Amino acid sequence: MSAPVRSWGRVLETRQAAGDTFWIEVDCPRIAAQARPGQFVMLGTGLGDVAAPFLPRPFSIGAREADGRLGFLVRVFGAGTRRLSAVNPGDELLILGPLGRSFSLPADRPIVCLAGGVGLAPFLFVGADARLEKRDVRIVYGERTGDRVFDPELIRRITGVEPDLRTEDGSLGRRGLVIDDLDLDDQPQLLACGPDPMLRACADLALRHGLPLQVSVEEHMGCGVGTCQGCVVLSAAGEWIKSCTEGPVFDARELA
Amino acid sequence: MTDLSQHLLGASFQSPVLLASGTCGYGEEYANLIPLDEIGGLVTKAVSLEPRPGNPPHRVAETPGGMINAIGLQNVGLDRFRSEKLPWLRNNLRAARVLINVVGHSAEDYGAVVSGLDSDDGFLGYEINVSCPNVKDGTLFGVDQQALSALVAGLRALTERPLVVKLTPNVPDIGVYARICEEAGADGLSTINTFPGMLIDVEGRRPVLGNVSGGVSGPAILPMGVYLTWRAAAAVSIPVMGIGGIRSGSDALQYILAGASLVQVGTALFVDPSAPVQVQAGIAEYMERHGIARVADLVGALTIPERE
Secondary structure (H helix, E strand, C coil), X not given: CCCCEEEEEEEEEEEEEECCEEXXXXXXXXXXXXXXXXXXXXXXXXXXXXXXXXXXXXXXXXXXXXXXXXXXXXXXXXXXHHHHHCCCCCCEEEEEEEECECCCCCXXXXXXXXXXXXXXXXXXXXXXXXXXXXXXXXXXXXXXXXHHCCCHXXXXXXXXXCCEEEECCCCCCXXXXXXXXXXXXXXXXXXXXXXXXXXXXXHHHHHHHCCCEEEECCCCCCCCCCCCCCCEEEECCCCEEECCCCCEEEEHHHEC | CCECCEEECCEEECCCEEEXXXXXXXXXXXXXXXXXXXXXXXXXXXECCCCECCCCCCCEEEECCEEEECCCCCECHHHHHHHHHHHHHHHHCCCCEEEEEECCCCHHHHHHXXXXXXXCCCCCEEEEECCCCCCCCCCHHHHCXXXXXXXXXXXXXXXXXXXXXXXXXXXXXXXXXXHHHHHCCCCEEEECCCEEEECEECCCCEECCCCCEEEEECXXXXXXXXXXXXXXXXXXXXXXXXXXXCCCHHHHHHHHHHCCCEEEECCHHHHCCCHHHHHHHHHHHHHHHHCXXXXXXXXXXXXXXXXX
């Protein structure tokens, strides 16, 4: 496992990627050098003031560039994410990472990413990485409504992959869910990240088709490094296990 | 030349800055991020006789100027602590002092943990946790004067090592509880544990925490911590460790001037793992600026102007 680094990173570029969703690029070569798809960082503003976000927030690494840039998908959920989404080029963010377990991608299967909402973030990195390695990767991306859809042009630019877009209201892409009408004949490795009910539906889908599934989970987090035990999820064995160090990526069979 | 060292609990601390229990695990988790052997020391995550599963999520959430947590003392239990966690502390820390936070459902539980650890190497003493707000009987001993006295006296009979009692802020007069601990044989006090609190998700009309309520920490509780440390330190002659919302040298100095001989940094670690080093540097800078040679000269050095 890589050793996490604490580093200030300078914001290089931000852009609005949907109504309440932003793409933020930060210069952080020491963390970028180690990062693997599926890992995350804690992103915060430091000890200088107590305005939200006082605690850093976990973000999947959405992109890693050769020049040391990291990209993050930030959607506004509350005061903390509102402030993080409003950073400007030149601002500094305190970054701790890379953290957690990455996806483990088998060489002999194509990859299908099932992304719900901000669960898209890790698959931008997965997509870009897989394409570099000339691997077959598909990104199925769903949102409730079209106005929340992360700019498809930006997805193409970051990953080189044309996303298979779904919205529940049908206002953009195909009407439906990420698990609807999938072509799984080539026995892909499934990866999923999104809300809990979606992950459960993906687990059912994987079971029905006999396909391997890795999920990336999200839980409130304190430290990000395994000390506070704040971010637990229930394991298949009925124990609370830490999503920060034992996850955030789990084989779906490890979880309840 | 400033001297940050403190001599108390039968040992020398190279700095008055320690890491608070529950925020630094068993040390190892932060080994790559904090120069642990360059600070005063650390207090481990609570150790109970049997492993504890902890509370359902959410376990943590941000609150204005701080956080609320209800972990529920999830820990590996005495046996695995001894075989898996203590060896790392023993083998990797030379100058930093280690206190083991001990918790139990009964006086017998506490006694079994202390007896089970006492002959091991790799730590200085115990911090007895009678003040966790997040488990059913967590503050049982912390708010019952007779039970507290009997618990501390019972543990005193079991060990020669330093016994520090971590007090709850949730009592009408912390000085009374501080004196009870001193009279029962405690060597020091830690003030304070978290404040009981609650956070509600108004959209869902549900408590945010899986445990419903939790303990509030962080800068929001700093003035309460300083006040209760001042009250406790005034009531006893044993050393006090100040805890609650410390994120700078100036915050730590408030506790020290109020009477704390050592301080513990907790929640600030989550914001920035360099917090303890920054706190230490801030204390040294203050001492240089004021021509103070030793930290001990600042302990309780508060002047309260006389009222007309």
